[in-house]
Amino acid sequence: MKKILLVILVVAVALLGACSSNIAQSKSVSEKAVKKIIVGTGTQFPNICFIDEDGKLTGYDVELVRAIDEKLEEYEFEFKTMDFTNLLLSLETNKIDLVAHQMEVNEERQEKFLFNKVPYNVFPLQIVVNENNNDIKSLDDLAGKKIVTTATSNAAIFIEKYNKEHNLGAEIVYSTTDINNQLRTGRVDATISTPFAADFNNKYADAQQKVVGESLLNSNVFFLLQKDSTTLSDRIDEALIELKEEGVVSALSEEWLGADYSVEF
Known part of the structure; x- marks a missing residue:
């Protein structure tokens, strides 16, 4: 009887160890699957990206990125603030992965970078x-x-x-x-x-x-990414489409810009 109990105990411990190992391994895989995206933005664009009276980075572009972040589980978006004139250089030198600062399309930017396809406001x-x-x-x-x-x-x-x-x-x-x-x-x-x-x-x-x-x-405005970031760009577009359908983009525009500027040309 004691031998039987001992065998059961050994098996239980082994199963528990294997289970714990699988959980740890699963957690490790899950953590590795989340890719950090550095988002470049500014601090002095009224209602778009600025520091509020409580010292918090906020505004239309900032809160929209946060809403997109909630949609895309495989990514973690982290803001890096800088002067507007440094944003494109930082993207070009891989110091950031994405620019959120009311970026309109022009030929120079198109030659160097990638715009996502779905505009998020006018x-x-x-x-x-x-x-x-x-x-x-x-x-x-x-x-x-x-x-x-x-x-x-x-x-x-x-x-x-x-x-x-x-x-x-x-x-x-x-x-x-x-x-x-x-x-x-x-x-x-x-x-x-x-x-x-x-x-x-x-x-x-x-x-x-x-x-x-x-x-x-x-002008329609978009997020600006590195040329090879097509997967990230596509996922952002998918999230934006959902957020538009849910009324989130319009609501953020009304809140921060005073009107619904989310209708694209």
């Missing part, structure tokens, strides 16, 4: 001036004026091209940190931005801005 560009400026109402009114913008942005590319092709004689100033102050103090006459950024700046930074004229450009 980016409207308009002229923004000081609220007391009644002289500038259209692009032609920018002739001979100082225009501040962020280097390499689509706003910069647009105004550089228009300035050259239409002989505006405008002076383009590049900045990322004190655009609000430059407009408020009259050191520059205008910038090219979005209505939701102007609203945010007025609410939280007393920017004293207003949007004038018609929309200059409405």
